[in-house]
Amino acid sequence: MEALTNWFTYVKDNFEFILEDTLDHAQMVLIVIALATVWSVLLGVLIHSRPIARSIVLSITGLFLTIPSLALFALFIPLVGVGNPPAMLAMFLYAQLPILRNMVTGLDAVSPAVVESAKGMGLNSRQQLFKVRLPLAYPIVMTGIRVSTLLTTGIAAIAILVGGDGLGSFLQAGLTRLGLPNSENSVWVGVVFTVLLGLVLDLVLATFQRLTTARGLRI
Amino acid sequence: MSEHSTEPTTMIHLDKVGKVYPGSKIPAVEELTLDVPRGEILVLVGPSGCGKSTTLRLINRMIEPSSGRIMLDGKDVTKVNPDHLRRQIGYVIQQIGLFPHQTISQNIATVPKMLGWDKQRIHERTESLLATVGLDPDQYRDRYPKELSGGQAQRVGVARALGADPDIMLMDEPFGAIDPITRDRLQNEFLRLQAELHKTIVFVTHDIDEAIKMGDRIAILGERSKIMQVDTPERILAYPVDDFVNDFIGTGSTIKGLNFLDVRSLKLTEYPTMVVGDSVESAEAKLREASSEWLVLLDEQRRPLRWLKTEDLRSGSGRYDDKGGEVVEVLHQDDSLFQALEHMVQNVSGSSVVVDANGAFQGVVQMAALSSAIRKAQREAQRHYEEMEDLA
Numbered sequence: 001m002e003a004l005t006n007w008f009t010y011v012k013d014n015f016e017f018i019l020e021d022t023l024d025h026a027q028m029v030l031i032v033i034a035l036a037t038v039w040s041v042l043l044g045v046l047i048h049s050r051p052i053a054r055s056i057v058l059s060i061t062g063l064f065l066t067i068p069s070l071a072l073f074a075l076f077i078p079l080v081g082v083g084n085p086p087a088m089l090a091m092f093l094y095a096q097l098p099i100l101r102n103m104v105t106g107l108d109a110v111s112p113a114v115v116e117s118a119k120g121m122g123l124n125s126r127q128q129l130f131k132v133r134l135p136l137a138y139p140i141v142m143t144g145i146r147v148s149t150l151l152t153t154g155i156a157a158i159a160i161l162v163g164g165d166g167l168g169s170f171l172q173a174g175l176t177r178l179g180l181p182n183s184e185n186s187v188w189v190g191v192v193f194t195v196l197l198g199l200v201l202d203l204v205l206a207t208f209q210r211l212t213t214a215r216g217l218r219i
Numbered sequence: 220m221s222e223h224s225t226e227p228t229t230m231i232h233l234d235k236v237g238k239v240y241p242g243s244k245i246p247a248v249e250e251l252t253l254d255v256p257r258g259e260i261l262v263l264v265g266p267s268g269c270g271k272s273t274t275l276r277l278i279n280r281m282i283e284p285s286s287g288r289i290m291l292d293g294k295d296v297t298k299v300n301p302d303h304l305r306r307q308i309g310y311v312i313q314q315i316g317l318f319p320h321q322t323i324s325q326n327i328a329t330v331p332k333m334l335g336w337d338k339q340r341i342h343e344r345t346e347s348l349l350a351t352v353g354l355d356p357d358q359y360r361d362r363y364p365k366e367l368s369g370g371q372a373q374r375v376g377v378a379r380a381l382g383a384d385p386d387i388m389l390m391d392e393p394f395g396a397i398d399p400i401t402r403d404r405l406q407n408e409f410l411r412l413q414a415e416l417h418k419t420i421v422f423v424t425h426d427i428d429e430a431i432k433m434g435d436r437i438a439i440l441g442e443r444s445k446i447m448q449v450d451t452p453e454r455i456l457a458y459p460v461d462d463f464v465n466d467f468i469g470t471g472s473t474i475k476g477l478n479f480l481d482v483r484s485l486k487l488t489e490y491p492t493m494v495v496g497d498s499v500e501s502a503e504a505k506l507r508e509a510s511s512e513w514l515v516l517l518d519e520q521r522r523p524l525r526w527l528k529t530e531d532l533r534s535g536s537g538r539y540d541d542k543g544g545e546v547v548e549v550l551h552q553d554d555s556l557f558q559a560l561e562h563m564v565q566n567v568s569g570s571s572v573v574v575d576a577n578g579a580f581q582g583v584v585q586m587a588a589l590s591s592a593i594r595k596a597q598r599e600a601q602r603h604y605e606e607m608e609d610l611a
Contacts, residue, residue: 136320
């Protein structure tokens with residue numbers, strides 16, 4: 001109980017820094033997710049009906065997930081230097097797979113009869129994509145975006161190791177002086193606020209998804 | 220048939236249209252030539268895999284023909300922009316394919332919207348189309364497809380295909396996935412609708428009974444969409460040109476053919492009758508004279524009441540309520556011979572009674588008359604084909 005009060009005191013005392021790091025953390029995640037979404041949706045449309053390209057691209061993006069995140073972060077330092085850029089590049093690579101895979105799955109899930117009838121009524125390929133296939137794939141893509149958001153929120157905590165910002169600073173500060181006063185409090189701030197940020201972002205996206213999904217598609 | 224067009228014009232003309240898929244030597248559709256007059260329902264029917272759907276999809280170029288020409292309303296559309304072409308043609312498929320993310324109104328408005336109609340006109344059109352297909356606009360316009368039953372969804376499918384009032388409708392087994400009772404109702408409603416709209420329709424089915432019911436003409440297709448016989452349902456039933464057609468239309472085709480002949484076309488058989496109150500002796504005399512087993516008892520307005528036999532006459536005391544057999548149902552001049560057959564089976568005498576518009580007795584139809592009517596229809600159909608051969 002005392003530890004908890006102690007922790008709250010620590011949070012209160014350092015709230016300004018925590019808030020700043022949380023916002024930095026969120027900013028990194030949101031930029032990465034925005035870019036990954038645009039990229040994955042475009043790539044998904046492109047590879048969806050090309051079986052060979054599709055399996056190659058999905059395998060490669062899947063491969064990224066198997067590379068340990070710390071290594072992936074460090075790999076980009078020679079290319080883009082230290083700081084946020086290598087971290088965000090790595091997060092981007094991780095964020096791709098869930099969105100891309102759900103994009104492809106979402107397009108697959110569009111009933112062939114619906115596309116057939118759209119084509120039969122004279123919608124050209126662009127109209128079929130924007131008026132029928134994308135709106136129908138949307139809820140599934142949105143789910144992918146939410147998964148990627150949670151994934152990158154967690155991974156962004158490592159950014160500090162390559163000189164980036166974010167809540168990782170509290171983890172690092174705590175872990176490097178473990179045993180000293182407030183070190184555990186610092187680690188817990190890193191963990192708790194990362195999780196909280198993930199939950200808040202997911203809640204925001206879930207609400208957005210709910211509001212923007214056509215009533216006919218809601219489950 | 221269209222009543223308002225003065226002369227029948229060809230609305231759809233396929234000129235040696237063929238389809239060969241890349242990498243396949245055998246054509247899916249082999250040089251098909253086919254005419255559909257304006258306002259006609261032509262049914263393409265054939266065993267599965269014969270290419271009837273492919274043929275249908277060649278008309279709106281959902282499948283691009285590899286050879287031949289497609290003429291719609293006198294215009295060659297083989298090379299025009301296929302999307303623009305399809306906006307002029309209604310298309311209904313078995314799986315319907317309503318857009319699940321759009322309301323019923325939005326679905327129906329799809330083509331009008333693409334054609335740039337103004338909002339007011341689109342609104343009026345969707346409302347009237349919903350009413351046309353028997354869905355109350357107040358109740359259905361804002362619903363989503365998942366909130367509809369199969370039958371309702373296909374009504375919307377038809378309404379959507381009619382959206383921009385196309386002259387031509389292509390329908391690929393539109394009622395195939397609907398339960399038999401609803402299907403029957405939708406077929407009837409659609410025929411009623413067609414009687415007002417006079418669209419030119421090509422309708423695909425694998426069900427010969429549906430073909431007979433829906434078609435002004437039927438094209439029976441064999442492998443690679445080769446036309447085995449194309450004619451009115453009554454002529455196909457009366458005179459299947461070969462074994463393939465005969466097998467396809469199946470047993471009972473002669474009886475189905477009775478649907479297309481009506482009582483008016485028959486000479487009614489004279490039949491002994493007695494009016495309530497007539498003497499037993501005069502009735503017996505009539506029976507002897509006609510050497511008939513039964514007579515028909517009529518009321519004062521000459522409406523048929525009962526079938527009576529000689530012994531029924533003797534045993535009664537002027538009352539015959541429980542004698543002989545009731546006249547179960549009566550035929551009118553415009554009833555079909557199929558109904559006549561049904562009544563024959565139901566009536567104790569094996570004949571069916573024909574009445575005029577006032578319900579007064581006119582005569583009876585007997586089995587011999589049916590079989591001679593059928594033979595006459597068969598002879599006429601055969602003569603028709605012989606004449607066609609002579610011309611060729």
